[in-house]
Amino acid sequence: xxxRLLRDGRIVLDDWRYSADGPxxxxxxxxxxxxxWQSEREHWLAQDRRLGVLLxxxxxxxxxxxxxxxxxxxxxxxxxxxxxxxxSQARQLRExxxxxxxLRAAGYVRRDQLFLMARAGFNSLxxxxxxxxxxxxxxxxxxxxxxPSNDAGLPIKPRQRAPDTAATA
Amino acid sequence: MxxxxxxxxxxxxxxxxxxxxxxxDQTRRFLAGELNEDEFKHLRLRNGLYIQRHAPxxxxxxxxxxxxxxxxxALSAIARRYDRGYGHFTTRQxxxxxxxxxxxxxxxxxxxxxxxxxxxxxxxNCIRNTTxxxxxxxxxxxxxxxxxxxxxxxxxxxxxxxxxYLPRKFKIAVTAAAQDRAASQIHxxxxxxxxxxxxxxxxxxxxxxxxxxxxILGQVVREFLPREHLLSYLEAILRxxxxxxxxxxxxxxxxxxxxRALGIxxxxxxxxxxxxxxxxxxxxxxxxxxARLKAFFDPPVYRTLANVDVAEGRSAAFRAWHRYNTARHKxxxxxxVYVSLKAKGKPPGDITxxxxxxxxxxxxxxxxxxxxxxxxxxxxxxxxxxxxxxxxWQTLEAAGLATPNIGTLTDIIACPGLDFCSLANxxxxxxxxxxxxxxxxxxxxxxxxxxEIKMSGCMNACGHHHxxxxxxxxxxxxxxxxxxxxxxxxxxxxxxxxxxxxxxxAKSEVAETIxxxxxxxxxxxTEDERFLDTVRRIGVKPFKEKVYAAPAAA
Numbered sequence: 001x002x003x004r005l006l007r008d009g010r011i012v013l014d015d016w017r018y019s020a021d022g023p024x025x026x027x028x029x030x031x032x033x034x035x036x037w038q039s040e041r042e043h044w045l046a047q048d049r050r051l052g053v054l055l056x057x058x059x060x061x062x063x064x065x066x067x068x069x070x071x072x073x074x075x076x077x078x079x080x081x082x083x084x085x086x087x088s089q090a091r092q093l094r095e096x097x098x099x100x101x102x103l104r105a106a107g108y109v110r111r112d113q114l115f116l117m118a119r120a121g122f123n124s125l126x127x128x129x130x131x132x133x134x135x136x137x138x139x140x141x142x143x144x145x146x147x148p149s150n151d152a153g154l155p156i157k158p159r160q161r162a163p164d165t166a167a168t169a
Numbered sequence: 170m171x172x173x174x175x176x177x178x179x180x181x182x183x184x185x186x187x188x189x190x191x192x193x194d195q196t197r198r199f200l201a202g203e204l205n206e207d208e209f210k211h212l213r214l215r216n217g218l219y220i221q222r223h224a225p226x227x228x229x230x231x232x233x234x235x236x237x238x239x240x241x242x243a244l245s246a247i248a249r250r251y252d253r254g255y256g257h258f259t260t261r262q263x264x265x266x267x268x269x270x271x272x273x274x275x276x277x278x279x280x281x282x283x284x285x286x287x288x289x290x291x292x293x294n295c296i297r298n299t300t301x302x303x304x305x306x307x308x309x310x311x312x313x314x315x316x317x318x319x320x321x322x323x324x325x326x327x328x329x330x331x332x333x334y335l336p337r338k339f340k341i342a343v344t345a346a347a348q349d350r351a352a353s354q355i356h357x358x359x360x361x362x363x364x365x366x367x368x369x370x371x372x373x374x375x376x377x378x379x380x381x382x383x384x385i386l387g388q389v390v391r392e393f394l395p396r397e398h399l400l401s402y403l404e405a406i407l408r409x410x411x412x413x414x415x416x417x418x419x420x421x422x423x424x425x426x427x428x429r430a431l432g433i434x435x436x437x438x439x440x441x442x443x444x445x446x447x448x449x450x451x452x453x454x455x456x457x458x459x460a461r462l463k464a465f466f467d468p469p470v471y472r473t474l475a476n477v478d479v480a481e482g483r484s485a486a487f488r489a490w491h492r493y494n495t496a497r498h499k500x501x502x503x504x505x506v507y508v509s510l511k512a513k514g515k516p517p518g519d520i521t522x523x524x525x526x527x528x529x530x531x532x533x534x535x536x537x538x539x540x541x542x543x544x545x546x547x548x549x550x551x552x553x554x555x556x557x558x559x560x561x562w563q564t565l566e567a568a569g570l571a572t573p574n575i576g577t578l579t580d581i582i583a584c585p586g587l588d589f590c591s592l593a594n595x596x597x598x599x600x601x602x603x604x605x606x607x608x609x610x611x612x613x614x615x616x617x618x619x620x621e622i623k624m625s626g627c628m629n630a631c632g633h634h635h636x637x638x639x640x641x642x643x644x645x646x647x648x649x650x651x652x653x654x655x656x657x658x659x660x661x662x663x664x665x666x667x668x669x670x671x672x673x674x675a676k677s678e679v680a681e682t683i684x685x686x687x688x689x690x691x692x693x694x695t696e697d698e699r700f701l702d703t704v705r706r707i708g709v710k711p712f713k714e715k716v717y718a719a720p721a722a723a
Contacts, residue, residue: 060412081211082294084334088411091331095450112195112212119330142187144180146324147400148452149331 004132006114006125007102009139009154011132016052016073031075034059037067045070054106057085061092068099076122078107087120094121094150111138121150172237172538173306175320175465177285184328185282188289192216193275200272215295215333217288218274226589227266227274228291229281233301233319233343234262234542238529241540243284245525251277256525258510258518260352260582260633261340262300262542263291267589289327294335294422296326296407300342302350303543306466307551309499311346312362313370317462318399319343322360325400325452332407336414337422339407340379347662352544354378354386354664355636357424358406365393372399376406376436377428380630384666385425388433390440396459398444401451405444409436469537469552474502479558489611490562490573495553504555506536508548508565509572509580513605516598517583518546527568535561546582547575578608578620578687582633586626586643587650593626595643595650600624600679607680617687619699623658636660638701639683640667652679656686656712657704665705670713682716689715 003014016029019036029050037044037053044051052073053064064071074093076086086105093099104124105117111129115138118125127135140155177185192212199209213219217228229244236244244264248256251273252266259265269277281287291298299322306314322341326332332339342351345362353359359375372394378387394402410424428436480488496505508528510518520528528548532540535557536550543549553561565571574580581604584590586597601624608614623637634640640655651673658667674682687700689712694703704712 081208082334083416084294084332085412085416087331087334088408091408092447096446110208116328116330116333141191142184142328144184146184146327147329 003126005104006127006132006136006139008123009118009136011136014126016050018054029072031073034063038063041067052102052104055089057083057089059089061089061097065097068093068097068101071099071101073102073104073124074099075104075106078105078109078113081108081110081113083108087116090117090121091150111135114138115141115154118154119145119149119151172239173466173469174235174237174539175232175316175462181285181324182282185285185287185289188216188287188328189275189278189282192278196271196275211293211334214293215290216274216278217291218271219292224268225271225274227269227277227288228259229264229266229286229288230291230298231262231264231286231542232323233299233305233316234303234544235316236540236542237284238532238538238540240284240286241525241529241532243280243286245522245529247277247280248522248525254523255519255521257516257585258520258542258546258548260544260546260631261298262303262544263298264542265585267585290333292338293333294337294339295333296329296335296339296341299323299326300340300351300356300544302344302346303541303549304346304350304496304505304551306468307498307500307503307505308346308348309497310348312364313345314463314466315343315345315362316466317459318360318362320462320465321399321454321459322403325403331404332411335407335411336416337419337424339410339424341403349661349664350544352633352636352660352664355380355384355633355660356387358403359387360399363393365395369396371395372402374402374406376440377425377433379423379425380633380635381423382420382628382630383423383426384630384635385429386664386666387425388428390433390437397454397456398448399454401448401453402440402444404451405440405447408447409439409443413439468500471500471503471552472554474500474554474556476501477555479555483559486566486573487559487562489615490566490571491558493573493577493615494571494575495558498552500552502555504553504558506550506553506558506561507543507575508540508550508570509574510547510570511574511580512569512572513579513609514602515569516585516588517581517601520548524568524570527564528570531561531564545575545580547580573611574614576619576621578614578617578622579605580621581605582621582623582637584624584626584631586624590626590631592629593643594645595626595652596676597624597626597632597641597643600641600643600652600676603676603680604683607684617690617700619701621659621701622683633660634658635666636664637667638699638704639686641679642673644673646673650676652676654679654682654686654716656709657701659701668709670709671717685715686712 031052054075105122198204219226252268257265341358342353342356343360344351355378361373365371374391375387376390494507541549583597587593621638623633624641625632625634626643634642636658642653653673655667
């Protein structure tokens with residue numbers, strides 16, 4: 001059964017498969033490990049197929065810089081709750097390298113992380129919990145933000161305040 | 170009363186309330202078994218909740234140490250209702266409660282939210298409470314009030330989506346005065362408000378300071394940063410750290426280790442490259458927003474007064490208090506007043522619920538309804554009329570809050586130690602009491618002059634022992650409490666790390682050891698030379714010889 005995930009705030013069936021998921025059918029949209037992509041880059045570039053790459057926490061996003069136009073999806077792996085490198089990778093991909101494709105959080109993606117992940121720029125969340133309806137609600141945990149970010153698909157308001165709300169309160 | 174400090178607007182109120190609701194649900198899931206200990210741990214830590222030796226410990230944020238009387242009354246009520254009638258102020262200007270019940274913590278946070286307070290990011294590997302100069306806005310030696318910038322940093326760092334799961338905790342201090350009272354050089358980032366080439370204000374940025382197992386002083390990353398770039402530059406530093414800081418060893422995970430491993434030149438180069446790439450899309454300081462924040466900290470309406478000689482004709486006790494427990498104010502006729510939380514026999518930084526209520530009342534009567542927490546674990550009234558000092562002293566004295574010892578030997582900084590903390594090797598509070606018992610002759614204490622004793626119960630250095638003129642560190646030797654003594658540390662402008670004098674000493678010998686150190690100082694000092702200066706001039710050797718000359722009397 002295909003996995004369910006959150007994409008742009010909605011529950012969807014995943015149309016992508018990982019290279020590690022089993023024998024390749026040669027046509028499904030495919031997410032490769034970085035090493036697979038790099039070792040046979042010419043081979044993959046020649047294929048008429050939707051492709052994505054999964055980055056580990058220690059990978060520098062720059063290594064994909066010239067491939068970004070070809071990639072429709074970049075996955076970022078969170079090995080544990082406490083390893084927050086993926087948040088920086090996401091912001092770099094979105095803000096510095098202007099990646100506009102599907103940015104997917106994989107690994108330790110739990111409902112209490114979803115809000116921060118979406119703010120960092122992930123529009124695709126492989127949620128660990130099976131109850132995705134409750135997970136969707138976590139995207140509404142906060143209705144304002146204190147800092148600009150990427151805010152993929154979140155129902156939050158911009159933070160701009162009128163100066164006249166100041167000390168007169 | 171309109172207190173001159175930051176007040177929440179609808180955005181802040183909504184966010185803090187939503188945080189309470191979020192944590193209430195997380196706590197419910199934990200208690201229902203839906204989250205295990207590990208899964209709950211990183212969530213509770215980001216709400217200031219530790220599981221301690223006896224009970225949970227809840228650390229409440231006091232942004233850059235500013236409290237309104239209303240907030241202090243709320244803390245008093247919480248101490249009475251949910252704790253055992255007291256709280257503890259920390260070196261990060263926060264308050265800790267040692268006896269809350271886990272299931273009641275969401276209720277405590279809800280009560281705090283009512284008075285515009287929270288416990289967000291007071292623990293965990295994220296950006297902690299921003300600290301600052303307790304004399305901000307009233308000291309004659311500052312370029313401008315640093316608190317609007319602290320508030321800007323507080324808001325930017327709160328729920329920051331990128332920096333909530335850093336390799337390790339991250340502490341920022343901001344100071345704008347000639348004298349650094351915020352220990353900025355031992356912070357992960359120190360922000361100094363300075364004047365630039367054209368006289369405009371901007372920032373000198375330090376990074377890589379910290380204590381703990383590997384004490385290191387911060388180094389300058391950028392000498393002058395224009396004000397509009399403050400937040401984007403902080404983000405560049407934090408991003409380099411978040412991506413490259415070590416995560417394999419908790420003891421090597423602070424930014425100081427990264428800065429030291431790369432060297433400041435290479436670290437700076439990486440930060441500057443990251444900043445070049447990111448500042449366009451990053452946060453820019455909005456002039457309207459900083460103007461909005463500054464308006465909250467406009468000076469109160471002072472009366473037109475002249476400086477007066479308040480000591481004339483008063484008792485020796487009042488004169489001593491006036492000399493040690495008040496500080497100069499930039500406005501004539503006013504003084505800043507320290508409320509000493511270092512009374513003999515009391516744990517440093519502890520305060521009872523009744524004392525909190527009293528201090529709140531006194532703040533309303535004498536200091537525009539505002540109280541500040543100092544890095545030294547005392548409280549401060551920033552704006553007291555000099556004519557009212559005697560009256561204020563009498564009330565404080567009756568409540569045990571006027572020990573005339575600020576900046577002296579008995580104004581000890583100490584962590585809670587073995588009595589509460591599950592990490593500690595040593596009973597810091599007991600040692601503080603032993604030192605207090607030994608040194609109770611105020612003529613002698615005053616003769617010794619400025620002296621900072623700082624004590625930590627373990628290598629985490631919450632009591633900042635490395636930067637004490639005399640530092641005391643609790644170490645465990647075969648299940649026994651021993652104490653390692655350092656001398657020559659300092660936390661201010663002339664920050665330095667203390668040097669170990671020799672083998673650690675037993676608990677019963679700590680006070681005797683300090684007595685011997687001080688006798689060397691008294692023998693060697695030149696006129697007006699502080700203990701610290703004497704150590705720097707003559708080195709550790711004479712002190713060491715005296716301390717280890719013969720077994721200390723038991």
